[in-house]
Amino acid sequence: MTFRLDQLPKKxxxxxxxxxxxxxxxxxxxxxxxxxxxxxxxLVIPAxxxxxxxxxxxxxxxxxxxxxxxxxxxxxxxxxxxxxxxxLGVRGHVVxxxxxxxxxxxxxxxxxxxxxxxxxxxxxxxxxEAYMNTGIQRSSSTPRSAWTTTTPSGKRERRxxxxxxxxxxxxxxxxxxxxxxxxxxYRKLKRAAEVEGFRFIHLQTPCPPGWRFDPAKTVxxxxxxxxxxxxxxxxxxxxxxxVNPPSDRFxxxxxxxxxxxxxxxxxxxxxxxxxxxxxxxxxxxERWRLILALSSALNQR
Amino acid sequence: MTALLKTALTGNHAVAYAVKMAKxxxxxxxxxxxxxxxxxxxxxxxxxxxxxxxxxxxESEYGAMSVVYGAAMAGARVFTATSSHGLLYMYEMTWWAxxxxxxxxxxxxxxxxxxxxxIHVEHNDILTLRDSxxxxxxxxTAQEAFDLTIQAFKIAESAxxxxxxxxxxxxLSHSTEPVEVPPQEVVDSFLPPRRADVPLxxxxxxxxxxxxxxxxxxxxxxxxxEAVYRAQQEAKDVVVQADREYGKLTGRSYGGLVEWYRxxxxxxxxxxxxxxxxxxxxxxxxxxxRDIPVGLxxxxxxxxxxxEEVKRLSQYRRAVVFDRDITPxxxxxxxxxxxAVPDAEVVNIVAGIAGVDFDAEAFYRxxxxxxxxxxxxxxxxx
Numbered sequence: 094m095t096f097r098l099d100q101l102p103k104k105x106x107x108x109x110x111x112x113x114x115x116x117x118x119x120x121x122x123x124x125x126x127x128x129x130x131x132x133x134x135x136l137v138i139p140a141x142x143x144x145x146x147x148x149x150x151x152x153x154x155x156x157x158x159x160x161x162x163x164x165x166x167x168x169x170x171x172x173x174x175x176x177x178x179x180x181l182g183v184r185g186h187v188v189x190x191x192x193x194x195x196x197x198x199x200x201x202x203x204x205x206x207x208x209x210x211x212x213x214x215x216x217x218x219x220x221x222e223a224y225m226n227t228g229i230q231r232s233s234s235t236p237r238s239a240w241t242t243t244t245p246s247g248k249r250e251r252r253x254x255x256x257x258x259x260x261x262x263x264x265x266x267x268x269x270x271x272x273x274x275x276x277x278x279y280r281k282l283k284r285a286a287e288v289e290g291f292r293f294i295h296l297q298t299p300c301p302p303g304w305r306f307d308p309a310k311t312v313x314x315x316x317x318x319x320x321x322x323x324x325x326x327x328x329x330x331x332x333x334x335x336v337n338p339p340s341d342r343f344x345x346x347x348x349x350x351x352x353x354x355x356x357x358x359x360x361x362x363x364x365x366x367x368x369x370x371x372x373x374x375x376x377x378x379e380r381w382r383l384i385l386a387l388s389s390a391l392n393q394r
Numbered sequence: 395m396t397a398l399l400k401t402a403l404t405g406n407h408a409v410a411y412a413v414k415m416a417k418x419x420x421x422x423x424x425x426x427x428x429x430x431x432x433x434x435x436x437x438x439x440x441x442x443x444x445x446x447x448x449x450x451x452x453e454s455e456y457g458a459m460s461v462v463y464g465a466a467m468a469g470a471r472v473f474t475a476t477s478s479h480g481l482l483y484m485y486e487m488t489w490w491a492x493x494x495x496x497x498x499x500x501x502x503x504x505x506x507x508x509x510x511x512x513i514h515v516e517h518n519d520i521l522t523l524r525d526s527x528x529x530x531x532x533x534x535t536a537q538e539a540f541d542l543t544i545q546a547f548k549i550a551e552s553a554x555x556x557x558x559x560x561x562x563x564x565x566l567s568h569s570t571e572p573v574e575v576p577p578q579e580v581v582d583s584f585l586p587p588r589r590a591d592v593p594l595x596x597x598x599x600x601x602x603x604x605x606x607x608x609x610x611x612x613x614x615x616x617x618x619x620e621a622v623y624r625a626q627q628e629a630k631d632v633v634v635q636a637d638r639e640y641g642k643l644t645g646r647s648y649g650g651l652v653e654w655y656r657x658x659x660x661x662x663x664x665x666x667x668x669x670x671x672x673x674x675x676x677x678x679x680x681x682x683x684r685d686i687p688v689g690l691x692x693x694x695x696x697x698x699x700x701x702e703e704v705k706r707l708s709q710y711r712r713a714v715v716f717d718r719d720i721t722p723x724x725x726x727x728x729x730x731x732x733x734a735v736p737d738a739e740v741v742n743i744v745a746g747i748a749g750v751d752f753d754a755e756a757f758y759r760x761x762x763x764x765x766x767x768x769x770x771x772x773x774x775x776x
Binding site: 137148181 | 419420447448451453454456457458461463466467469470472490597598599600601602605606607608609613
């Protein structure tokens, strides 16, 4: 699929005057979602930054139909809407827009249930890598060593890889994406929209106050995550797993930018020693090995 | 009215047949004793093509309530069923559903809450819904379980509130009784198709948002008062009207929110809810045959609370309130009736909890003691 960004729909789904923080990566993601699925979608949003930055009821800063729901329920509520639409003959996409806490932690049971049922839902996990709405507490998607208010000396555990876990549920479509690569995210949303069943997109969305960087640098930080190999863009489409551009060339470790460039921009990693960074690098390399092994094992159709 | 089908059904199967005839779009279920045979029967109906509904097996009761919530908000007619810990596990979503005005119908095969594990009857589970905005109905017989379930869809969709139908675990859920099943066209004429636009129309391309933060807490406060208090008051007329209309079509009407039994010339009145009211009625009959003037007030609905109806209790010498549930203050109904009718003399009997057998003879004994003035305040009978 080829397209030009300036030819994407002009209708704005994220309206100026909403309550998001300056430089919010999640809002960039929502803009792209609007371009890709816009009028075809109904959003289910659990407790998260996304549930509060909409603007204040009875008004809204997002031009989607939105049902805001309790933290753990979104995948099941979306199942209900999708099943109702099937029964009532309504066409459209039911999209969950949920944060990492609502997805990887408290919402994981309903998420896994919906995936196992293969419910006709597009689930986007926008990952700002902590509970940002309640003020930067660690989630199971927080990377190792990152400072949060509940891991004051840095998180000791590795990150739970929800996208891989979703692929292992055997759902038809799983992808990772980054707000720094809108073409890639847009294409993945469009592809997800073509597929029936449970679809999962794991979108990395840097958070200036939570990661402690200059709000002007959101896209730069997100791009560095990919260029240093810390965030890998891949896609699992009906049993085939592929690493996507630009991540594919970073399979070669020598092509990656040094991890320190990504880390040094963020206050949440300010306490890291050289050996901490090295340990992080090793963990990233381990993830690459796993993704590449899966990709070569799952490349036949 | 065309041909009636008179058949024998358990309370659970009576609910399942009623749900089938109400033609829901979406059913979600998770297994829990003693509810399970309701959704097993429904799964069978769907599998055999006798019911065109989406039957969704979920990973938990929390998932079940979330699925029917989403479906109801999207305009579908929905049903789920649960018991005991299952209801507690879905508790968060029950509040969200009620305050969203989602017209969900849920059967609750009432069961004890642990520890220790106990699958037998009690009313504590369904009564946890009492502050959430849900309507709470309690069936006395398998016939009423059927009739209440049909009525529940009409009430839920007219009052725009979720309705729970309580059927006593095992006592009613698994006992077989004769049940009259009306013809489908009678149910169809009673139950119009679900309106998809109430409480809101959730459709692609039609931006509307529900549930984000309020710009002014007074907006939220007003909306909550309307959802919790006013909607319950308005639901009273809906319940009475549905019962009357159903009576015209089927010949069975139960009195709306409450049923009075031999209370006209009574001195003392027994108050209870659920299947054991039949045993209580037999005890009342036996006492009457010995010229002891007792009557009975059966609460068909605990929410909306029949405030106006129970005021009549102050005309009697004493109200003997039976609770199959326990709180740190006594029984739920005892506490609520004392608050609703402060000038009535209320004796609160907590009995039959944890499935302890409490039959007509036990009612006879305890009511006799109560009318002789042997009880004050709260009395526990195990």
